[in-house]
Amino acid sequence: MSTRPPRNFFVEAFRRDAGMLSRVADSLYWMGRYLERAEHTARLVNVELQLWLDQSPEMGAGRWRFLLEALSAPVSDGPVDPTKLVNTLVFSRTNASSIVSCIASARENLRHVREQCSTHMWEQLNRVYLGVIEVKPQEEWFLKSHDFFSVVTEGAYLFHGVTDATMSHGEGWQFIQLGRYVERADTLTTLLETHFKRMTSDVERPVEGVEYLEWVGLLRDCVAFEAYCKKHTAEIRPMRVAEFLILNPEFPHSIRFSVDRVNAALHLVSDHTQRAAKLPTRIAGRLRAEISYSQIEEVFAQGVHAYLQKIRSDCTEIHDAINEIYFDYPIEAEIAS
Amino acid sequence: MTATALSIRNRLPTSFVNYQLDNAYDEMFSSPGTPRDHYRTLQQTLLGLPPEELRRSQQAADLAFLHEGITFTVYGSKEGTERIFPNDLLPRIIPAREWAKIEKGLTQRLTALNLFLRDIYHEGRILSDRVIPRELIYSCKHFRREMRGLNVPRDIYVNICGTDLVRLPDGNFAVLEDNLRVPSGVSYMLANRKVLKRVFPTLFRDYGVWPVDHYPRVLLATLKSLAPENCPYRHDPTTVLLTPGVSNSAYFEHTFLAQQMGIELVEGRDLLVHDNVVYMRTTSGLRRVDVIYRRVDDDFLDPICFRPNSILGVPGLFNAYRAGNVALANAIGTGVADDKAVYAYVPEIIRYYLNEDPILQNVPTFLMSDVTHRQHALENMDKMVIKAVGESGGYGMLIGPHSTHYQREEFRTRVLADPRNYIAQPTLALSSAPCLTDGEIESRHIDLRPYILMGEKVTLVPGGLTRVALRKGSLVVNSSQGGGSKDTWVLREGEVGSELLDEVREQLGALATEIGPKRIVREKAS
Numbered sequence: 033m034s035t036r037p038p039r040n041f042f043v044e045a046f047r048r049d050a051g052m053l054s055r056v057a058d059s060l061y062w063m064g065r066y067l068e069r070a071e072h073t074a075r076l077v078n079v080e081l082q083l084w085l086d087q088s089p090e091m092g093a094g095r096w097r098f099l100l101e102a103l104s105a106p107v108s109d110g111p112v113d114p115t116k117l118v119n120t121l122v123f124s125r126t127n128a129s130s131i132v133s134c135i136a137s138a139r140e141n142l143r144h145v146r147e148q149c150s151t152h153m154w155e156q157l158n159r160v161y162l163g164v165i166e167v168k169p170q171e172e173w174f175l176k177s178h179d180f181f182s183v184v185t186e187g188a189y190l191f192h193g194v195t196d197a198t199m200s201h202g203e204g205w206q207f208i209q210l211g212r213y214v215e216r217a218d219t220l221t222t223l224l225e226t227h228f229k230r231m232t233s234d235v236e237r238p239v240e241g242v243e244y245l246e247w248v249g250l251l252r253d254c255v256a257f258e259a260y261c262k263k264h265t266a267e268i269r270p271m272r273v274a275e276f277l278i279l280n281p282e283f284p285h286s287i288r289f290s291v292d293r294v295n296a297a298l299h300l301v302s303d304h305t306q307r308a309a310k311l312p313t314r315i316a317g318r319l320r321a322e323i324s325y326s327q328i329e330e331v332f333a334q335g336v337h338a339y340l341q342k343i344r345s346d347c348t349e350i351h352d353a354i355n356e357i358y359f360d361y362p363i364e365a366e367i368a369s
Numbered sequence: 370m371t372a373t374a375l376s377i378r379n380r381l382p383t384s385f386v387n388y389q390l391d392n393a394y395d396e397m398f399s400s401p402g403t404p405r406d407h408y409r410t411l412q413q414t415l416l417g418l419p420p421e422e423l424r425r426s427q428q429a430a431d432l433a434f435l436h437e438g439i440t441f442t443v444y445g446s447k448e449g450t451e452r453i454f455p456n457d458l459l460p461r462i463i464p465a466r467e468w469a470k471i472e473k474g475l476t477q478r479l480t481a482l483n484l485f486l487r488d489i490y491h492e493g494r495i496l497s498d499r500v501i502p503r504e505l506i507y508s509c510k511h512f513r514r515e516m517r518g519l520n521v522p523r524d525i526y527v528n529i530c531g532t533d534l535v536r537l538p539d540g541n542f543a544v545l546e547d548n549l550r551v552p553s554g555v556s557y558m559l560a561n562r563k564v565l566k567r568v569f570p571t572l573f574r575d576y577g578v579w580p581v582d583h584y585p586r587v588l589l590a591t592l593k594s595l596a597p598e599n600c601p602y603r604h605d606p607t608t609v610l611l612t613p614g615v616s617n618s619a620y621f622e623h624t625f626l627a628q629q630m631g632i633e634l635v636e637g638r639d640l641l642v643h644d645n646v647v648y649m650r651t652t653s654g655l656r657r658v659d660v661i662y663r664r665v666d667d668d669f670l671d672p673i674c675f676r677p678n679s680i681l682g683v684p685g686l687f688n689a690y691r692a693g694n695v696a697l698a699n700a701i702g703t704g705v706a707d708d709k710a711v712y713a714y715v716p717e718i719i720r721y722y723l724n725e726d727p728i729l730q731n732v733p734t735f736l737m738s739d740v741t742h743r744q745h746a747l748e749n750m751d752k753m754v755i756k757a758v759g760e761s762g763g764y765g766m767l768i769g770p771h772s773t774h775y776q777r778e779e780f781r782t783r784v785l786a787d788p789r790n791y792i793a794q795p796t797l798a799l800s801s802a803p804c805l806t807d808g809e810i811e812s813r814h815i816d817l818r819p820y821i822l823m824g825e826k827v828t829l830v831p832g833g834l835t836r837v838a839l840r841k842g843s844l845v846v847n848s849s850q851g852g853g854s855k856d857t858w859v860l861r862e863g864e865v866g867s868e869l870l871d872e873v874r875e876q877l878g879a880l881a882t883e884i885g886p887k888r889i890v891r892e893k894a895s
Contacts (some may be wrong), residue, residue, distance in 0.1 A: 052640050143438070144615050147628035155436050162435075203652065305653035334522025358652040366655050367643050 051152035051305045053257065056145045058310060058359040059208045063137055063141035064211025065187055067157075070134035073103060074184035076129075077121055079252045083245060084101045086116070102226040102253075103219075105129065110307045115174075117147030122180075123169050131184055135161050148199035153191065203304040210297040216345045223253060224287075228270075235270040235332060247273060254285040274336060275328040276282045287343060289321050294350065295320045305358070314352035380889045385415075387811050393798035394538050395812060397462060407464045407860060414426065414572050415459075415810065423744060424808040427458050428565045432628070439560050441618050441848055454557055455853030457804045460565055461835040463578070471542055471819060472829050474729030475532055477719060479821055482547065482706045486526040490516045499719050501714050505738075508789055510759040511550070511704025513667060515674060515833050519691055522595040522701045525823050528698040529588070529662075531834075533554070534729070534817045536800035543730045545816065547715070549707040550699065551664050552856075554834040555584060556622035561856040562832070577861040579831035584820065585629035591824030592630075592660050595696040596776075606659035609633045609649065611640070613665050618848075622783075623664055642685030645692040660696045667701050709758040709792045710736055726812065733795060737788040740827040746793035747784070750777045753793040755784065765839045769843060770796050799844055804837055804855070814838045817845050819856065831859035 048252040080099050089093070095110045105121065128137070139161045146154055163183045167173075170366075173180075200206050227250050233239060239247055246267045251257040254277055264272050280286040293314045302313055323343070331339045390401055397408040404412045415423075419895045434440075434453045441454050463471075488495050489506055496503045506512055526801065531552030533545040555673035562581055566573055576833035589608070612623040614636050623646040639649050648655040663670065669679040675688035689695045705711065712732040719727045734755075746753055750769050756764035767780045784791045799814040806813075819833035836846035846852040 051651030051656065053633055053635060053650055055636065055639050055652045056633075140615075145634075146438075146621075146624040147634045151437065154438060158436060158438055194600045301652070305651075307653050361650075362648070363641060363655070 037211065049064070052148075052203050054359050054361075056148055056204070057144065058355075059141040060148065060204050060207040061211035061354070061359075062256075063138045063145075064208040065137035065215040066134045066141065067191065068130060068212045068215040069219065070131050070138065070270075071188040072216070073121060073129065073131050073134065073183055074181045076103060076223070076253050077118060077253065078178065078181040078185075079172060079181075079249050082252075083249050086245060087242075096227060098230055101170075102223045102346045106221055112130070118174070118177075119169055120238060123167075126276065132164050133182070135164050137346070149205050150194070152194045152198045156187070156191045156194045160184065160191065187216045205368050206297045209293060210301065212292040213290040213297070213350055214354075217287055217294065218286070218291065218344065220254065220277065220287050220343045223250075224274070225337065225344070228340070230334050231270065233270065235274070238267050238269050244268060252287065256283060256285055259283050270275070271328055271332060278331070279323065279326060291316070291320050291323055291343075294307060298354075301358070303327060307357070308351070311357055312350055315346060315349050315353055317348070319343065374696075380399075385810050387558055387809055388803065389812055390416070390679070391540060391798070391801070391812075393814065394536050394800040396536070396800055396802040396815070407462050410575060411460070411462065414569070420808040423458065423805055427805055428472055428570045430456055430458060430568065433564060434560070436562075438621065439557070440621055452823065454848055455562055455837075455839060455852055456557075456564060457813075457837055457839075457855040458565070458568060459803050459810070460569070460856045460858045461802050461817075462860065463817075463857045465860050465862055467542070468831060470728065472831075473822055474544075474727070475819060475829060476729050476827050477723065477725065478547070478715065479527060479530055479823060479827065480546065481556045481722045482526055482549065482715070483525055483721040483823065485718045486700075486703060487524050488722075489705065491518060491783060492525075495718070495721055498721075499718055500712070505714075505789075506705060509642060509705045509708045511667065511702065511708060511792075513702035513705075515687065515691075516700070516702040522597065522622040522696050523824070525595075527704050528591055528595065528700075528702040528823050528865070530816045530821045530823070532821065534819070535732070535797055536817070538798050541730065542817070543732050544589050544715070545732055546709070547707040547712065548818075549703040551666065552818070552820070553619040553622055553664075554818055556625040556835075557854050558820070558830075558832060558834045559625075561585060561834075561854060573858075574836045576858060576860040579861055581830050581832045584830045585626060587634070587822055587828050587830065588626065589630040589661075591822045591828070592662050592696075592698055594824035596659050597679065597693050597696055600659040601657070602659075605774070607656075608660040608662065609627050609635045609640075609658055611635055611637070611663040611801075613663055613669065617664070619664065626662075633661075637679075637681045637683050640683040642683060642689050643762065645685070645694050647683065647686065647689050658695060660698070661699050667704060670697075670701065709734070709756055710738070710789065713792065716800065732797060735786050735793040737791040741859070742793075743784070743788060748782060750781065750793075752796055754796050755791055755793045756779055758772070758790055758792060768796065771844075796844070799846075801840070802835075802837075802855075803851075804839070806839075809839075810845055811841070813841070814844055814846070815855070832857040 076099060080095065083095065093112055096114060097107055099121075100107045100117070103121065105127070120127050120130065120132045125133055125136075127133060139157050140158055141150060142154060160183065164180070167180055195205070195208065227246075231243070231246065233243060247270065248257060251260050251273065256277060260268075260273065260276050263276065276283065276286065278287045281288050281292065283289055295327055296314075298313045298316050326339075329336075372456070384610075388398075392400060397404055397412070399405050411479070414429070415665045431453065436458060440452055473847045481878065484831050485495065493503075496506060501826055504565040527549045529552065531554060533548065534542045535545045551807060558581060592608050593606055596603050598607050608630075609632055610623055610630075611619060612634055614620070617623070624634055624738075633639075635649055641650065647658040647661070649658050652686075665681050668676045669681040671682045671684060671686040672679045673684050675682070684697070687701070690697055690701070712731070713736055716727045716731055719725060735746045737746065739745045744757070749769075754767045755767040755769070767776060772780075799816055801812040802815045803810045814860055815835050815837050817833055817835050820830055822828045822830075835855045835857045836848070837855055838844055838846045838851075839853045840851055843851070848854075
């Protein structure tokens, strides 16, 4: 065989560099998802524990149920034991969506692909992991729980900061973003759905009293209170809150923002892999267009519930499509081509 | 004892009080209180340091290992299976002259072993000439008849090797084991160095230590030099590291090496074989793989050819290998040459192929398949170490002096049931070196594992992994059995004023007149 490069060498050489291992991409994607889920759960439980201090016991019981629903956790009838419930949401290793389980899964996924990430990223995630597993829940744990949740949320911020600063913003990075924002769009939608199902007050009038706390709670769940106030002042109207959390293109914890990011990441991944990945980009593009051209009045006229449900099913479809095109494609077709 | 030695001894701080010398060779002291020349600077530094600071440095190092996740996995225990590999802060120092001998000895040994492997998988001259009994080779668990007549790239079977050396009481290094299959530990060598440079920067610079950091680069070059002739990009073959996965004890090392070399770390499920070509599954489709640095044992490589229930391997890999479409490092079937019974014949092997005397000696070995050897060994079980021939990692062995009557009887039954599978060696007094235990300096037994790479050329990275038996008096250095490690410093020059230095200077002078007169003369003039 001659050692002369083949004629289409340059095209081929470029192609040869394209694409990362499917298993690795899969792990990075899930790492992004798990970490986002841990962060989201930490914020929700933390806000809940703060609100709990302000509320009457009966009111509290209802809220716990709402929390479970908002996190898509199984809700059982009968009285709720807050200590037990928080333990399930935070520490339980049998509950795969508990904070500790999510962090452990994120770390495990990263451990599988350690050579793909920078040492700093691994160290940071490992530190968060070691920080959460050393906490043993005790009676007075609730009172000092704030520190625990900051370990998780700030740990996640730091991780993403370190990731942005030390990892090439190539395909692997895009898969992390993809996981992170698909998860965010999905969890946000579930949270909003649950909230709007429960709050049936007039959406255009400012809310007051006990209800006010509920809406502030929702905004805090999405780290949105300050950002919302900046735009609309502290006067809270449900429709404005909905607009802010669903349609705002600039706020990082809005659905619109998340979908934009998913869309961008998918385009870049498809460029990187030189693969005309029509399916996921098409669904994501359609969803993005739909949200970006929506008006909040229209959304409420149609019914906010149906609107959110559609977004959620699109998220599921995007996830399935990513899986089918990049991670788990049938080999026969590849060999034939 | 001389007056100087006494005065040094009196000046020893508390940290050296418990330092005991026994009949083993001590790396640091030639007699109580008298350090060897190349350890003198280290001792002075240690004397100047408060024990508290040493303890703090050790803690900082441990924490760094934990945070970076430099861990290994212990098999057979449920709890805390992920452990950090204990690192000892005090470096082990090897003078240039001693290293030169090791380097020469190992190159010789490896060259001969590669010729041996080629021979037994082709003509089998050494067997026809009755230097080694045929039945010894064919009864070897790691002999792969599938390899008969198969040519491997550059005729090199062992591309990556980590030989275990021990220093005997007379000060000479001897080979304890050739690890020719998938030797591990090199990542700890690199991690230890990183930590030590942080802890003792000035000491490190003053000593003039050879760097080891280029190991991954040399490894990559070695792997690439194996690319199959028909691979489409021979100048830049797609090279991958095949790992058994995250639960393997050396997984950290696999990720580390893959990252340092910038190659993909793949598992069996990432690869597939079609038309005798290996591909990996990527997000942009299938990509051809040319060279595989496999850290999976022969047995598990290909369920079609070897163990059928293996899920770590790639179905069809062996056929692709046989077709010459992919290179494996190390080659399949190298285990026959590190079988502990074949080990006994290595000096003969060296003489047979190279017509030279071995530079590094073997440890005396008794073959249990031999009646007189067996009798001797079984009568002296309490003084012997008995090992299963195909095992490694400190598993499947009996250490006579530290064994119970019951254990000895059990081993006796096992040996008698399958004599071919066992060998015996006298219990060796491994050399000892200073180690830091809880702020105090005590002596512990150590060995040395240098790493040898053979591709286009032979490279030994100056240094290696010095493993430490952390338990007092213990002779087992394996990480799985409570061992630790320390950094190994190979000095650029010998002790100041030594003959070697003069020799080196002489050679340099000769070199100067030969190749670079102008530049050096000018430097001399200024």
